[in-house]
Amino acid sequence: MTDTIAPDAAGDAATETRTPILRARRLVKTFGRVVGLDGVSLELYPGEVLAVIGDNGAGKSTLIKCLTGAEIPDEGEIFLDGKPVHFKRPQDAHAAGIETVYQNLAVSPALDVAANLFLGREVRKKGILGSVFRVVDQKGMRQKAKDELKELGITTLQDVTVAVENLSGGQRQAVAVARAAAFGSKVVVLDEPTAALGVRESNQVLELIKNLRDRGIPVILISHNMPQVFDVADRIHIQRLGKRAATITPESHSMTDAVAIMTGAARA
């Protein structure tokens, strides 16, 4: 693999033989006179964890929002599985298989774990109870929720009938991640998943990310935390001043190098 996919001018060149599952080409997004994204490209390959790092205002969030339908880019193209996609709202990206775990933990505190996993895509009972009376299959959903958590290796959530508000921060994050990872999603995007968590809970979430990768689900991880990024990422996309400064790997560069590129102290 090429260690450095240098700036965006060259970013279009096919430096990889694999086909990216998600690909953004020369995205531009401006907010009035402020340029959020200045022709950013990004490739996410199957089965990898791609970290996106960058200083505040470098365009990380805008980039992610464009990829997940929360913002519509002014220019540029996004391809999912090689096909061009045009997301107008988060639901579009959601429907296409891009699941996002938001910083503010989008879970419903009063509902239980299983209900949260299935929120917005409840399974109805078979037969007339489900079709006419629209009764949900509570038992089935709880069982599936248990299976799903087990498969993801989430051992901290034994009881899926507990209301989410009674869980710790790490457990809640696990619920949010499990929801994103379940149901055959193609890409999971995690926005600062450990920002609000303690050390032990952060480690649980990192384990979870590795689990996702091992199951073949590619992950985009936005983070400020360099040690964590270097721990889980296969490749690291460095955003600087609205552009992609470089894409590096933990093997090719040190943390110091990454910070230097991020701040502009060194060139990629």
Add this chain to the structure above:
Amino acid sequence: MSQPTTEPPTSALDLAEEFLDRTTPLSRIRSTLHRYPAISPAIVLVLSVIVFGLLNDRFWNPANLSLITQQVAVVGTLAVAQTLIILTAGIDLSVGAVMVLSSMVMAQTTVQLGVPAVLGIFLGLVVGLAAGAFNGFLVTRLKLPPFIVTLGTLNIFVALTLLYSGGATIRGGEMPELLTWTGETFNIAGVNITIGVLMMLVLYIVIALILQKTAWGRHVYAVGDDPESARLAGIRVNRVLMSVYLAAGAILALGAWIQIGRSNAASPNAGADLNLDSITAVVIGGTSLFGGRGTVWGTLLGALIVGVFRNGLSLAGLDVLWQTFAVGVLIVLAVSIDQWIRKVRK
């Protein structure tokens, strides 16, 4: 967890944390109440029934029990609509006004225009739905706070009612029998139960089942809990809100029909207290004004508590004002308990 010795498996640690979290009896009570918010109103109802029963023998008189149920029927029905709206973190100050408007439409169309009773009730239902749609439109499309919206529509509906009816009451005797049918009684174990009370109970069962068993019910809770999270989970928040206001409108029309039977008349001045009384029942029933928590069963208990208090205090010979005083104390207590319970949330 004071000594970080060898690291036990994380799950065991988490269990230990959970355990440490709830060691005091008080916090255990709190988390139980948190999980089952209808427990505290149930206790209050049982205690008040016992106390009032001891204070006055006539309390247990079948005729008196029948009276309590009838007094609760209308406000209990309106409170179901109110519960749905409060679960979405809204509030509806116009429920009584909508109910009265709907009842006037039912009565006037049948008596003055001579339309068949079934059609009259249907027209009342249409008015209820239209009022709900109007409230829902203002809340979801214009993004106005429900409190302000319904404060405005309360006045609008009250004025429309008076304009439409000319301020005149229509007596039950003039109406087709179907309209006053909700006031008919039948006897269960010596207690006279009206059709209206029965309708109210069926309504509670139906709405409770819908809230518990359907995806829509979960979405109502999710939207009230945290609308942004619900949206990100793929729930169409505005659609859920709109459906809640429509459902409330339909329930209010049912309340209108029950009201006609209960008072054997349709009066444009009937519902003034009901706007707030329905909120009282919901709040005493343990449903949180902040949305996302509560049950219709709690609301039924809340409505019964208010009914029992008013009845028991008047049997005890206290001034009517003390009834109002007691209800006020109950509201403050209920909200304090809710606040205390919600502290479980970290």
